[in-house]
Amino acid sequence: MQKKSILKxxxxxxxxxxxxxxxxxxxxxxxASSHTYTVGVASASQKDIFENLVAPAVKKEGITLKVKQxxxxxxxxxxxxxxxxxxxxxxxxAFLNNWNKENKGSLVEVGYTLISPFxxxxxKIKDYKNLKDGDTVGVPNDPTNEGRALQLLDAIGVxxxxxNAPDSPQLTDIASYNKKITIKPIQADQxxxxxxxxxxxxxxxxxxxxxxxxxxxxxxxxxxxxxxSKVSTIYKNVIVVSSKNKDNADLKKIITAYxxxxxxxxxxxxxxxxxxxxxxx
Numbered sequence: 719m720q721k722k723s724i725l726k727x728x729x730x731x732x733x734x735x736x737x738x739x740x741x742x743x744x745x746x747x748x749x750a751s752s753h754t755y756t757v758g759v760a761s762a763s764q765k766d767i768f769e770n771l772v773a774p775a776v777k778k779e780g781i782t783l784k785v786k787q788x789x790x791x792x793x794x795x796x797x798x799x800x801x802x803x804x805x806x807x808x809x810x811x812a813f814l815n816n817w818n819k820e821n822k823g824s825l826v827e828v829g830y831t832l833i834s835p836f837x838x839x840x841x842k843i844k845d846y847k848n849l850k851d852g853d854t855v856g857v858p859n860d861p862t863n864e865g866r867a868l869q870l871l872d873a874i875g876v877x878x879x880x881x882n883a884p885d886s887p888q889l890t891d892i893a894s895y896n897k898k899i900t901i902k903p904i905q906a907d908q909x910x911x912x913x914x915x916x917x918x919x920x921x922x923x924x925x926x927x928x929x930x931x932x933x934x935x936x937x938x939x940x941x942x943x944x945x946x947s948k949v950s951t952i953y954k955n956v957i958v959v960s961s962k963n964k965d966n967a968d969l970k971k972i973i974t975a976y977x978x979x980x981x982x983x984x985x986x987x988x989x990x991x992x993x994x995x996x997x998x999x
């Protein structure tokens with residue numbers, strides 16, 4: 719009787735151990751895929767997309783996504799390089815390539831997000847054709863966005879770039895001025911504030927929406943993405959990570975959660991265009 723009771727107790731104990739092991743395995747599996755990542759962005763619209771569309775989608779995969787918004791373009795890449803951020807989403811390929819070159823960085827793009835319209839804005843004229851000799855046009859002072867601004871001015875016939883100008887030209891790549899304007903490089907996040915003192919300015923769309931509270935379609939007197947054949951693909955925006963993290967399976971899930979029809983619609987509402995292959999536009 720005592721032996722039987724011991725066996726019975728052992729049997730119950732074994733069942734308990736099996737149950738505990740099953741729960742532990744489940745917990746272990748959940749724990750293995752439960753990670754937290756921080757993404758850096760530079761606009762309220764991207765913050766909204768990551769917080770309200772991407773984060774809930776990857777939460778189902780055991781991934782917690784935190785979003786940190788920055789006020790300019792200077793902090794995100796250093797923070798991604800040193801590991802303070804796991805990924806960022808604010809820049810196009812041209813900007814990334816230039817940053818890596820100047821800072822001996824090892825950041826890589828892992829997925830397209832959007833292509834942001836780059837517009838010419840003015841408080842003084844309603845048509846870019848009304849730019850005249852003596853006018854001052856503001857452009858971003860970082861090399862890549864300045865290059866895109868020069869391509870825009872070339873496209874509307876204000877300047878002519880050299881035939882051998884690179885994809886991201888500089889002021890020294892201007893062959894001639896069809897209108898004798900002054901091109902004034904200004905910090906990108908200050909162009910909206912400087913607009914009243916300029917004849918016109920090329921302004922990044924995130925500053926148009928966040929600072930001018932409008933969209934390119936409503937307010938720009940020229941938008942380069944209306945003429946995509948004249949816009950280099952290096953101006954597509956991307957999700958960026960440190961090269962050591964480029965094969966992280968969780969990051970691939972974040973990209974998949976971003977590149978959806980729902981996100982594409984949210985992007986279009988801000989005046990941007992989804993840039994990944996197969997995106998509905």
